Amino acid sequence: LMLQSALLTLLMFTFHSTTSGGSVMYFIWVCSITFVSAANFSLLPAAASTFFGPQNGKLKIGLLYISQGVGALLQGLLVMGWHVVLNWKGVINIFGICSFLAFAFSAMLYFVLKSVHDRRSSVLAKFGAGISQPFEE
DSSP, rough: OOOHHHHHHHHHHHHGGGGHHHHHHHHHHHHHHHHTTHHHHHHHHHHHHHHHHHHHHHHHHHHHHHHHHHHHHHHHHHHHHHHHHHHHHHHHHHHHHHHHHHHHHHHHHHHHHHHHHHHHHHHHHOOOTTTTOOOOO
């Protein structure tokens, strides 16, 4: 998810340069943005089942997909008003900022969860296999 957010941030902030590259560059950028955005449909289920466990993962995946639908509706309503005030370049920059915030949040979450996992692994190694794993069936 960090790589996806970083690529989406890069593509959104460089989208303005497609005017100098012509229609071929615009086509490549739009296809790249669509390709990177579509990774959510394969990465989110894996991340949810890893984070919440196999039993609760199914419910959380459903909630994540519902939130994407609601977010798409809200995004459409916001863009209707923003493009008049900010122009399309401003709207694209706002989506680039949102992608950067997603990157920062996923990086922070990765390092926090990694430290928790490392501490849990050291405790398991210290006390042996008598402690059960919380996410195993």
